Amino acid sequence: DVVLTQTPVSLLISLGGQASISCRSSQSLVHSNxxxxxxxxxxxxxxxxxxxxYQVSNRFSGIPDRFSGSGSGTDFTLxxxxxxxxxxxxxxxxxxxxxxxxxxGGTKLELK
Amino acid sequence: QVTLKESxxxxxxxxxxxxxxCTFSGFSLSTYGMGVGWIRQPSGKGLEWLANxxxxxxxxxxxxxxxxxxxSKDTSNNQAFLKITNVDxxxxxxxxxxxxxxxxxxxxxYWGQGVMVTVSS
Numbered sequence: 309d310v311v312l313t314q315t316p317v318s319l320l321i322s323l324g325g326q327a328s329i330s331c332r333s334s335q336s337l338v339h340s341n342x343x344x345x346x347x348x349x350x351x352x353x354x355x356x357x358x359x360x361x362y363q364v365s366n367r368f369s370g371i372p373d374r375f376s377g378s379g380s381g382t383d384f385t386l387x388x389x390x391x392x393x394x395x396x397x398x399x400x401x402x403x404x405x406x407x408x409x410x411x412x413g414g415t416k417l418e419l420k
Numbered sequence: 421q422v423t424l425k426e427s428x429x430x431x432x433x434x435x436x437x438x439x440x441x442c443t444f445s446g447f448s449l450s451t452y453g454m455g456v457g458w459i460r461q462p463s464g465k466g467l468e469w470l471a472n473x474x475x476x477x478x479x480x481x482x483x484x485x486x487x488x489x490x491x492s493k494d495t496s497n498n499q500a501f502l503k504i505t506n507v508d509x510x511x512x513x514x515x516x517x518x519x520x521x522x523x524x525x526x527x528x529x530y531w532g533q534g535v536m537v538t539v540s541s
Binding site: 410 | 527
């Protein structure tokens with residue numbers, strides 16, 4: 309199975325600051341069709357996960373441009389600029405290039 | 421508007437079979453490229469993908485639970501189902517269903533609110 313390692317495990321950020329989360333894969337996430345199926349989710353306290361970024365760098369409907377995704381192959385990054393209170397929660401990456409689909413262990417974003 | 425809602429027994433005993441239902445609206449599982457997946461999350465822990473079912477009735481399972489999982493759908497009633505046999509306390513979790521649409525985001529784009537399941541004797 310593909311192992312996704314997220315770092316850091318937790319992140320203390322001031323309001324208005326910038327956060328960067330890494331998701332590193334145990335193998336390349338480039339599919340045989342050329343696409344890279346790496347997605348990012350935010351799970352706010354007490355809520356279901358919500359899709360933020362799909363296929364590395366595409367923002368989902370309604371997601372502000374403060375969220376950006378980048379990366380290729382095995383190394384991916386989610387950046388959150390101008391952190392707001394509603395950004396707090398646990399961030400997960402998901403790969404669906406290889407079966408079984410796997411999630412990273414999560415990164416908890418908290419306010420400093 | 422896409423919505424999904426999970427339902428389940430709440431509590432069951434070890435060795436029983438867990439039956440979960442996902443009732444959705446705003447999309448059809450007969451549409452090309454459409455799928456529904458099941459994901460679970462033990463309290464305070466991370467997410468684990470369980471199974472997907474697709475518009476063409478193709479099914480994929482997490483091998484770690486494959487022999488215990490059965491996913492199915494009722495397209496006419498906009499429902500998807502997951503059965504887990506021979507449950508034990510390690511199956512205690514919140515279970516989510518989520519939509520997948522290959523022609524758009526290709527990941528789980530809309531999620532249900534989740535249903536808590538406790539396995540206890």
